[in-house]
Amino acid sequence: MASHMSMGEAHRRITEYLNRFVDVISYQDGTSLKNLLYLSSESPSFLALADALNIFQDANRVIKQADKYSQYAEIVAPLFRAMQSYRVGHLVESYQAFEKSANAFIQEFRNWESAWALEALYVVVYEIRILAEKADRELASNGKTPEKLKAAGSFLMKVFGVLAGKGPKRVGALYVTCQLFKVYFKLGTVHLCRSVIRSIETARIFDFEEFPVRDKVTYMYYTGRLEVLNENFPAADHKLSYALKHCDPQSEANIRMILKYLVPVKLSIGILPKKSLLEKYNLVEYSDIVLAMRRGDLRLLRHALEQHEDRFLRSGVYLVLEKLELQVYQRLVKKIYIIQKQKDPSKAHQIKLEMIVKALKWLQMEMDLDEVECIMSILIYKNLVKGYFAHKSKVAVLSKQDPFPKLNGKPINA
Amino acid sequence: MMNQGGVSDTRTTLDQKVSLEHTVDPSHAQAPSYYAPPPGSEPASWASYNHAQHTEPGPPGSVPQASAGAVSSSGATNIEYANYAAYPNNDPYGYGNTNYSNYYGSYQQQPNQAYPQQQQPSQTQAYGQPTGAYQSTGAPHQPISSFQNAGSYAGPASYSSTTYYNPGDYQTSSGGYPSANYNNSQTNTWNQGSYANYAHQYPSYTAESNGAYNAQSAPAPAPAPATSVQYQQDYKQWTDYYSQTEVTCAPGTENVASTSASNLVPAGYSAPNSQQVSTVQPSAPVNNVHEGYWKQEGQAFQNYNVSSNMQSNFQKPLDLYPASGSFQNQQKPEVPQQPYVPYAAASHQVTQTYHPSLPLPPPPPPPQTAAPFNSAQVNNVQIPTNPRISSNLPVSLPKNNNTTIGVTKPAYISVSLPKTNDNASSHAAAAADSSLKPGMLPKSLRGYVERALARCRDDKQMSACQDILKEVITKASTDGTLATRDWDTEPLFPLPNTDLINNDATTPSPMKNRRSPSRRTKSRWEPLPEDKPVEKQMSFTPNNVKYGGLVHSNERDKQVSTARPENKENKFSNLKFYIGNQKETNKAGLRPAKRQHVGDGRIGLNNGDSDSDSDKEQQSLTAYYAGAIALADTPEERRRRESRSKRFEKNHGNRAASNFAKTKNVGGNLYTRRASASLLANSNSLDEGPASRAVEDIDWDSLTVKGTCQEIEKRYLRLTSAPDPATVRPEEVLEKALRFVQDSPKNYLYKCDQLKSIRQDLTVQRIRNELTVKVYETHARLAIEVGDLSEYNQCQSQLQTLYAEGIKGQDMEFSAYNLLCVILHSNNNRDLLSAMSRLSVEARKDTGVKHALAVRAAVTSGNYVSFFKLYKNAPNLNTCLMDLYVEKMRYAAVKCMTRSCRPTLPVSYVAQVLGFQSADSSDEKGTGGLEECTEWLKAHGACLATDGSGEMMLDAKASMASLFMPEPDDAVSHGDASLAVNDFLTRSLS
Incomplete structure (x- = not known):
């Protein structure tokens, strides 16, 4: 590894880095500082520095040699260790060292009046998460319990605490929040998001709109997902739509991620997407479902769910999609109604249960009368069908006026 | 552990309060002496000591507070520890209480505490002779060699600088450790040599021993009970020890001091015995081996100092101690004096002083320090420091032996006493001691050692015992529990089997050192072996023993060095040690008899690999060290050390608590165990790196109980303490019990109770097999049948982990239950999603699971018709789980129907x-x-x-x-x- 580098060269690189580090802080140059901390960027200068550190084993001495270095020793020394370990692929150690460094950095950051170093802080926060994920992968592959991401989560909470107050640094809070979301979603500890959300949404000191756009989009995306899990469709719709609207149109991957949740939400409130949209963003797993809803094809819906079950379960939309079944029934009954209407408009509003059973049979869905009656009852109960059911005669009597109310963006009644 | 130990010690002392110093109790006269030898002894002398501490060296003895009574009074005075020195003088042999006087000037502070206690008794008696021998490094000559103890303390001081003791540790132990004092006084005291008194104290020890000890720390008593005769024997041994120890001290002046102290103490003891004394002194000269020891040890010490590895030091001492469990005091050095009291006092003072002495304290150097370990390096170091000492050491030791002769002899003087048979044992002991840092030996440890050795019938046994002791102490010192362990309550290990010892004479110690928790093959909680300590015959020859000792020390060094590197890298090695030691201690405590077995097993294991391992490690480490050395003194390093030392402070609270518990329940091993457990937990939280690894390395097997209960029925009682094997049923019985419960016509509450007790027994024995699965399944089914969801949930979560471990059972059936439970009772979408996504393809084909999934679909869509169809046709106990949801479903259905x-x-x-x-x-x-x-x-x-x-x-x-x-x-x-x-x-x- 970089054995070509001489001791002197290594020393020179290290000193150069230290000098830059010190200078950048004294000039309050956030962007440059950011670059000095951007470990996982794996930029050539970083790799070279890491090599230099590995050759020149005793960087700590260099740091201690001069006061101007040693004042930041608590940041730099562990940072160097993190780089060294990172370079040789010891990610767990790298994470641990980096967290120490980050802790020291936060202490400094706290003392800086202005928010000039916000960008650098972003990088630190980002690095913490990325390194923790990598470290966890390393731990898992060694058969150990991955726990670094969890540690990163609590570290980020600390950072959030530093930013969340009043003052110019508050702008950074949303970024940290988003990183926290990423951690929590990855860990499956979504419930931990609640406290962060509360402090963002209830604190009136700061207008949400003043946060940077990218953070707002990310924030809305994650909170939207949370609402999907809670099956709170109007709120989910609002948040995800906001994210979609403000998302950079160039970043198709992000748009796709948003749509992945927005489509089911929209379906749930009766709004179907165009086929072209699904195709453009490669969301074909939804196309059969949309088709089933258009056609009232229960079989197709079930088939589509079965086919993509794993994917839907993982993304957490399975249950949402499953609930589309009622809308499919509604569509089916509506079709029967339309056909009857064409045959005999005067009796169109009376739909015999047997008709429905027969229609389902065509779809190869075997159901007995009781079950179909139950479904009709539910449709009426949920206001997907207006009318009543006459048990004695086994006939569903539809209202003459708007027997199949549209959802129009409202969720199905509970 | 150290902490604990320390704490406990302190505690004990605290309780007595005063006692700390005095814990000593009168008996320990020595202690008293420290303090101020009250009345009798002349306060003045004390004062002088204090002041001069060092200066006075020789005199120490002079002060002689003479009578125990005086001592006690001194205790009252508290104030003057300084005097310690005094003791020695007085009575050289006479033990008489008086002697105390000079000992440690440093003590003075203590005031309150302990003194009173000291007074009590008899302390004096034993003391008698002051060993002049103490070599305080500083004032080598001071007659008071006896002081060495003090010296030893001082040693600590020196240590502190070296890192020897982790300051943190001391602090924690605070009371316990005199070391602190040492630090302060460090050199001075030591140098002074006034120590001589110590020796005296010891003597008194024997005499008083019982009473005094008891008074101070209940635990200690063990030794006390022993007849004076025993003591004498012990003393002899001690003397040897001491002498050796002294030697070590000598090498590194500072260290030397401490060592000397330790030596002195012994000397003191020996003095009483007269024989011993002589033997001791000679030892140095006499046995090359010894010298070798010393040197090695000395090196080790120095290394320690350098590295500042307190732990290592501690460990060594501990090893010895364990045997001597009786010693309450942590500090080994003092042991000799044992005067328990004084020690305790010393410890107090120490702590106090300690702080002040800040410089010393530099936190133990990080693993890096390892460098010091290298014997070569060490040697160098030592040489520079006290070239003379090293050479002298042997000599000085002899003086101690001479105790009988004259307390005041200068440390340097080398008395070449011919060793008696006793010496052999003493040598071994000495070796052990040497490994220990001089200053470090707690009195209680000494007591422990004495107790242990007192049991020995013949030389062979003695030497074997000594070996074991050495190991124990080494371990303890490695752990850092040396000072903190409550030696007074430490159970004695079973008497060694001589035959075994012979075979392993050369290897055992290394192995022991290396023991990591995982080495433990037996459970601490296993039933006690029946062996009686005395039974074994030892076939050892003194030489062998000695040899073994040497080897040990060498090995130790190696190991230590190897360990260090690990520390650097892993950080946790220390912890490991810690744990290991703790366990051992605990073990020993719980079942003294067991120890032997363990030891044997280890030896067997170790023989094969220990040497080669250590060699390899050493080699690989060499490079590392070079770097480490360079770093050792950097500010960063220092800071790290500090933070490390602080880590122990944090633990203090806990430790204190645990100690408390210990003191309260002398017999209560349970508490000890718990305390150690909590310590472990605590240490984790404190230091992420080491801790996490350490936890992984904990050998939970060793915490497992093996039941002996044959009752089939057993009521469930939530454990509030560690399980007692006598009430725990072994697996065969549990199987019967399960069948019994299954066939029982009694109601659910009865069955639930029985099953819970079965589960508990399984848990404490860590049985995780198909029987376990069966028990949980049975219980879960019963719980489902009666709708006891909370009990069911407990079983279900256990079952999930059991199935995940690959243990066979009805996992399909239970994943269906799990699904149903989530759907019907928790109503959490995320849980449901994850439960569903976890289902394997095979699971989806299972009838029960299919049914559960269908139920889920019916529930989410509100399809009551389908739900009740499924309800009627449910397989297994699915019906029962659905039962709990039926009411809700019906209500929703009727609402729906009436609406539509x-x-x-x-x-x-x-x-x-x-x-x-x-x-x-x-x-x-x-x-x-x-x-x-x-x-x-x-x-x-x-x-x-x-x-x-x-x-x-x-x-x-x-x-x-x-x-x-x-x-x-x-x-x-x-x-x-x-x-x-x-x-x-x-x-x-x-």
Whole structure:
């Protein structure tokens, strides 16, 4: 590894880095500082520095040699260790060292009046998460319990605490929040998001709109997902739509991620997407479902769910999609109604249960009368069908006026 | 552990309060001496000591407070520890209490505490002779060699600089450790040599021993009880020890001091015995081996200092101690003096001083320090420091031996005493001691050692014992528990089997050092072996022993060095040690008899690999060291050390608590165990790196119990302490118990109770196999049947981990239950999603799982018809879980029907659809179900009417508004019917 580098060269690189580090802080140059901390960027200068550190084993001495270095020793020394370990692929150690460094950095950051170093802080926060994920992968592959991401989560909470107050640094809070979301979603500890959300949404000191756009989009995306899990469709719709609207149109991957949740939400409130949209963003797993809803094809819906079950379960939309079944029934009954209407408009509003059973049979869905009656009852109960059911005669009597109310963006009644 | 130990010690002392110093109790006269030898002894002398401490060296003895009484008074005075020195002088042999006087000037501070206690007794008696021998490094000459103890303390001081003791540790132990004092006084005191007194004290020790000890620390007593004779023996041994120790001290002046102290102490003891004394001194000169030891040890010490590895130091001492468990005091050095009291006092002072001495304290160097370990390096170091000492050491030791002769002899003087048989043992002991840092030996440890050795019938045994002791102490010092362990309560290890020892003489120590928790093959909680300590015959020759000792020390060094590197890299090595030691200690404590077995096993294991391992490690480490050395003194390094030392401070609270517990329950091993457990936990939180690894390295096997109970029935009682094997049923019995419960006609509460006790027994024995699965499955099924969801959930979560471990059982059935439970009772979408995504393809084909999934679909879509169809046809116990949801489903269904159906619905239809069914399914129309349904509808506020044909009809429209969910009959205000008083009473009656 970089054995070509001489001791002197290594020393020179290290000193150069230290000098830059010190200078950048004294000039309050956030962007440059950011670059000095951007470990996982794996930029050539970083790799070279890491090599230099590995050759020149005793960087700590260099740091201690001069006061101007040693004042930041608590940041730099562990940072160097993190780089060294990172370079040789010891990610767990790298994470641990980096967290120490980050802790020291936060202490400094706290003392800086202005928010000039916000960008650098972003990088630190980002690095913490990325390194923790990598470290966890390393731990898992060694058969150990991955726990670094969890540690990163609590570290980020600390950072959030530093930013969340009043003052110019508050702008950074949303970024940290988003990183926290990423951690929590990855860990499956979504419930931990609640406290962060509360402090963002209830604190009136700061207008949400003043946060940077990218953070707002990310924030809305994650909170939207949370609402999907809670099956709170109007709120989910609002948040995800906001994210979609403000998302950079160039970043198709992000748009796709948003749509992945927005489509089911929209379906749930009766709004179907165009086929072209699904195709453009490669969301074909939804196309059969949309088709089933258009056609009232229960079989197709079930088939589509079965086919993509794993994917839907993982993304957490399975249950949402499953609930589309009622809308499919509604569509089916509506079709029967339309056909009857064409045959005999005067009796169109009376739909015999047997008709429905027969229609389902065509779809190869075997159901007995009781079950179909139950479904009709539910449709009426949920206001997907207006009318009543006459048990004695086994006939569903539809209202003459708007027997199949549209959802129009409202969720199905509970 | 160290902490604990320390704490406990302190505690004990604290309790007595004063005692710290004095813990010493009178008996320990020595202690008293420290303090101020009160009355009798002349305060003045004390004072002088204090001041001069060093200066006075020789005199120490002079002060002689003479009578114990005086001592006690001194205790009262407290103030003057300084005097310690005094003791020695007085009585050289005489033990007489008086001697104390000079000892440690440093002590003075202590004031309050302990003194009184000291007074008590007899302390004096034993003391008698002051060993002049002490070499305080500083003032080598001071006659008071006896002081060495002090010296030893001082040593600590020196250590501090070296890192020797982790300051942190000391602090924690605070009371315990004199070391602190040492630090302060460090050199001075030591140098002074006034120590001589110590020796005296010791003597007194024997005499007083029992009473005094008891007074101070209950634990200590063990030794005390021993007849004076025993003591004498012990003393002899000690002397040897000491002498050796002294030597070590000598090498590194500072260290030397401490060592010398230790030596002195012994000397003192020996003095009383006269024989011993002589032997001791000679030892240095006499046995090359010894010298070798010393040197090695000395090196080790130095290394230690350098590295500042307190732990290592401690460990060594500990090893010795364990044997001597009796010693309350942590500090080994003092041991000799034992005067327990003084020590304690010393410890107090120490701590105090310690702080001041900051410089010393530099936190133990990080692993890097390892460098020091290298013997070569070490040697160098030592040489520079005290070239003379090293050479002198042997000599000085002799002096101690001379105790009888004259307390005041200068440390340097080398008395070449011929060793007696006793010496052999003493040598071994000495070796052990040498490994220990001089200053470090707690009195209690000494007591422990004495107790241990007192049991020995012959030389062989003695030497074997010594070996074991050495190991124990080494371990303890490695752990850092040396000072903190409560040696007084430490159970003695079983007497060694001499035969074994012979074979392993050269290897055992290394192995022991290396022991990591995982090496433990036996459970601490296993039933006690029957062996009696005394039974074994030792075939050792003194030489062998010595040899072994040497080897040990070498090995130790190696190991230490190797360990260091690890530390650097892993950080946790220390912890490991710690743990290992702790365990050992605990073990020893719990079952002294067991130790032997363990030891044997280890030896066997170790023989193969220990040497090669250590060699390799050393090699690989060499490079590392070079770097480490360079770093050792950097500011960063220092800072790290500091932070490390602080880590122990944090633990202090805990330790204190645990100590407390210990003191309260001298016999209570349980507490010890718990304390150690909590310590472990605590240490984790403190230091992420090491801790996490350390936890992984904990050998939980060693915490496992093996039951001996043969009762099939056993009531469940939540454990509030560690399980007692006598009440735990082994696996075969548990199997019977399970069958018994399954066949039992009794009610659920009884079965639940029985199953819980079975589960508990399984847990404490860490049995995780198909039986375990069966028990949990049985319990889960029973719980489902009666709708006891909380119990079911416990079983289910256990089962999930058991299945995940690959243990066979009805996992399909239970994943179906799990699904149902999530769907029907937790209503958490995320849980449901994850439960569903976890299902394997095979699982989806299982009838039970399929059924559960269908139920889920029915529930999410609200399809009551399908739900009740599934309800009727549920496999396994799915029905039972669904039962709990039926009410809700029915209510929702009726609401839905009344909303959608017009004008009426026949109740018979409702009954059929909602699963109301009479028990006799032959009843075509289900009239039984009809009645039940009618009742149910009425209860929920439905409007019923009879139509023309006489059929009961549900008036949908009218019912829409009137439906309500009635309060369950058995509802209780606190929400859990099973907590109702009446129910509780019936339960307890049943």
